[in-house]
Amino acid sequence: MELSTEHKSRLDDALKNAGLRSTRQREHVFSVLMKSSHPSVDEVFKVASREMPGISLATVYNCLESLVQCGLVHQFSLDRESSRFDPNLHQHAHFQCKETGKVYDIPIEDAVLQQIKNLLPAEFDADAIELTFRGSAPTIK
Numbered sequence: 001m002e003l004s005t006e007h008k009s010r011l012d013d014a015l016k017n018a019g020l021r022s023t024r025q026r027e028h029v030f031s032v033l034m035k036s037s038h039p040s041v042d043e044v045f046k047v048a049s050r051e052m053p054g055i056s057l058a059t060v061y062n063c064l065e066s067l068v069q070c071g072l073v074h075q076f077s078l079d080r081e082s083s084r085f086d087p088n089l090h091q092h093a094h095f096q097c098k099e100t101g102k103v104y105d106i107p108i109e110d111a112v113l114q115q116i117k118n119l120l121p122a123e124f125d126a127d128a129i130e131l132t133f134r135g136s137a138p139t140i141k
Contacts, residue, residue, distance in 0.1 A: 003031045011072065018070035028052050029063035033073060033087050038094070038103035040082040078103070078132060093131035104137060 003011065011030050012022050020026075032047045033039065039047070045060045064085055067073040074086045078096055084103065091113060093106040108131070117126055 003027055003034070007031070007034055014070040014072045015066070018066075020066055020070060023063075025052070025055055025059050026063045026066060028055070029060055030067060030072065030087075033067070033085055038084045038086050040084055042082065044085065076130060091129075093133060095133040095135070095137065097137035098134055099136060102137065106133065 007030065008027070011027060015022050015026065028051070029044060029048055032044050036043065036047065041057070041061060041064060044064065045055075045057050048055050048060055064073065064075070068075045068085070071089070072087065074089060075083050076086065076094075077083050078094070086105075088105050091108060091110075093108050095104045095106050096102070097104075113129060116129055116131070120126060
């Protein structure tokens, strides 16, 4: 998988700022994430190893950890499932379809986020909000 010039530049800058270097494996794993919808490590490995047969599961874990560390990818979990990875760094919620397990991004306006934060008692200070909806999603063909 080939990274777009914009994504390659974003990757290189973020890795450099974190004191890391770009590698073929990191580029490849990042390209998989950019074309996937909230994949788990196993899903990333499955796709990555098709085009890079020599890549190991440990390398995929390490690449994902580096991408999270340099702020290019958000790692999150839904219930007791494996961690999932999301390159969408804008504030948003997730919707998980109970039939398929597929996870969708749901945009949330800043005003709504502020209303949610206002639910907290005054002495609480939230750094982040992770909001997940669960239910049935329409079948998209």
